[in-house]
Amino acid sequence: MDLLLSPQLLAAALIAGVLYALVALGLNLIYGTMRLLNVAHGELVMLGGYVAYWSFALLGAGPWPALILSPLATGLLGDALYRGLFRQLLANSALAQRIEANSLLLFFGVSIILQNLVSLAFTATPRGYQPFAAMVDLGAANLTGGRLLALFVAGIVTIAAVLLLRFNTVGLAIKALIQNREAASLAGIDIEKLERWSFVAGFAIAGLAGALVSMVEQLSPFMGFPYMIAAFVIIILGGLGNLTGSLIGGLVLGLLETYGVALTSPNYRSILVYGVFIAVLLVRPQGLLGRARIVR
């Protein structure tokens, strides 16, 4: 019982939840606005991680430059990919018909290329680093510096993003875009500019998540897959296109991972996570906060 009520466990749940939410947020911005199934999302996290590692190793200024450099790098990549590939896909009406299937394949190709380019460039040898050797004693809970930083940065960014998108004009425009692309265009919203910025923002956020993750995990070219899976599970769980939903979904996953395990047993961790996901979808086929469609 002590354990269940401990602040340490709560902190762990929050960190897990908020990191999941951050990764999912980036994906939702791309999927929700443009229905592009970004299966390369994990590779963006991986890239962000590598940029962070190299900036730490080469610049010697601690982990801080990475928080800017990683999202910058992946954001720029996003811009290049948008202009080079995806703008074409979105504009071509024949392709846009089966946009999920087509974007799935496009991004799958991108993900394979990214993984293998990085493997060629840096070899598959795993790397890791610790920016903060010291532990931070928060009184009730102890956290390693890296985890505390992750909690802080991921927490701030996700909440800021959700608030921004709720109350800001750009945010409202994005919501309009998510709800009904044609109507939004008729209402005078510059669709292409908005799509481009969502795309870039989604990529940048993934890169930031990668930078945070790199401080507490080993880096290797093929590490992205689990992040991509988690991101998809969360955005589906929360309801596609609903950014608040993905925040909630991320937190639910984080809570399941910690409290679910504490209440049952560690063996069941993945069974719980996937089990709950499937159960929710079977009961509510549109996710927790997604828009309902008539389903029989």
Place this chain on the structure above:
Amino acid sequence: MFKKWMGAALAVAGLALAATATAQAADPVRIGFSIAQTGLFAAAAPSQLNAYELWKEQVNATGGLDVGGTKRPIEFVMYDDQSNPEQTVKIYEKLITEDKVDLLLAPWGTPMHFAIAGVLEKHQFPMVGNSAASVQLRDLKPGNIWFPTSAIPDRMADELAKMLTANGAKTAAVLTNQLPFSLEIKQFLIPALDKAGIKVAVNDEYPPDVKDMTALLGKVKAANVDAVLALSYPNDSILYMNQAKEAGIKAPFQFVLVGPTIDFFGKMFGKDLDGIVTIGHWTPAKADWPKAKPFFDAYVAKFNANPDYLDSALAYMSCEILQQAVAKAGLDKAKIREAISTMTFDTINGPVKFEGVQNVTTPTSFLQFQDGKAQLVWPPEAATAPYKPRT
């Protein structure tokens, strides 16, 4: 006039000499293998591939591999098995029947070794294994595959229990990743601990994609055990190192299965790694093994990173064994088989001799990190430094 003829004669003689010299420049010895360059195991395989490359470079620098008296340069024929055993089977069939390589080296990983055992058996092609460890190895027919490792689960369980007893541990926590190797060890470990009278206060498993161990480690902390045995893989080993520290686990004996021997792990955890015990039977610190330190230094010089104390050492050992067998037996498969089965080999890990498929000379050992260096701390007779409880 004479000078002209002389010159011509010399020229012809020179050409003839050059011709015979190139004719005698030996053809390469082709050694085939597959390695996981992409996929699930890609992060683990470089430590093995690097050892292979280092060996090839060193041997070729001396003129080549000694094949029953003649030196021939080594050429690798390497394929990516994509971390897929089915692919590995296909590759080894190709190496043997299509590429017709002269010798074989092993792929990375236990599933791969098992998968190709049948192929080796069918074509009667001997190969020295390395990165595989399971009691099921003993079920394989000897004669075409051998395993130099001493980190076999049942022996490890016994030795670990003995080591704990020797250091006065009365209680233990066993945390197991649900992957084959770690599960196999646990299966032998729990009874071994029971037999040794050590109370197992926490005995939990977790899936390989775990992302947080706080709940589990909180339980371990509350149990206040003398020994924490984390049968973990690199990703969860990292989780353990960080989160055990957060949870304030102060057990004097802490064992982490896979991870500590990898180069990046030491760099990531620095001083925190000191005191951690892990599997391994090789260390450059052992003076009795004159080849050990030079291998370590050569690896560091070539790759700018430490070798993996387990995988890189084993991979290199398998090369040395092959090298010594071929020097004696040439390329004839039957003779190589005979050589590997009977010779005692001189490796970076000391002497190695096989009985059936297993290495019977190298004892099952454990390493402990002290001041950033890997020391052999068990068994006591073979230790390079005494075991120190973790503070």
Place this chain on the structure above:
Amino acid sequence: MKPDFRLLSAFFFAAMAALPLLAGDYYQGVGFQLLMWIALSQSWVLLSGLTGYISLGHVVFYGLGGYLTVLTWHIIPLPLAIPLSGLAAALFAVLIGYPVMRVRGPYFVILTFGLAELVKYIVINVEAALGRFGRLMMGAPDLSTLYWAMLALAMAATLLVVFIGRSRFGAGLRAIREDEPAAETAGVPAARYKLAAFALSALIPGMVGGLVALRTSYFEPQQIFSPTISFTVVTMAMIGGSDRARGPIMGALFLVLLSELLWANLAELYMIILGLLLIGFVLFAPTGLDGLLRRRGGR
């Protein structure tokens, strides 16, 4: 000249049947893999190609079938165990199919993935509880036997797609793909048809899984439930064409030949070329090789 696919396919399968008599172990192995991918992709097309419900978890049937074969190894004779494995996979599909097929679009995509992972972790736990950690299967049948069994499965899967594709059932499935509410209004029993497609698509993969487990003679849940298999199947079907039986044959053949040709080079290079090809296909040939050929006047 329009390529007559029936003739070509017949010739293809005949050639594959003759392969073990002509070629060595290695090429038999390649052939075995090719047939495996054809069998899996055809069964995927049966579900996802025809109904438009894209599944990313097809490996779940393959893994379940494989597991059953492994569990009954040396207990039930193989000629019984393999079909049983297929039936077990189909039964599983029937049990969960109704609620699962209520989920649509991208939700369905990720649901199927989640399902495959869930089953994988359940099997991992079951194996751990049984004290099993990777099973060695000694005494498996030799390659030629397994090869011909796989050939039979590939042919069966292809014929299944051909006949269903031409049947009323198939027309109903395609109607569901085009516009489900409209199809229902027109009288198509959508829920029942979807369930049937789901179950049928599980049958062959279940048997394929068993054969592959025997071929590698080593079973481990992580390997047999690997998501890469699901992804490869989808890729092959999309490259070849996911509407008709000829698509998966072309897609599988194309990818297997490509990998054979590029193998000698760096592994990463092959993967990068594959990635570029995928991108090229989407931008220039979105209906796959089948679509390309149709456009050029083939039939």
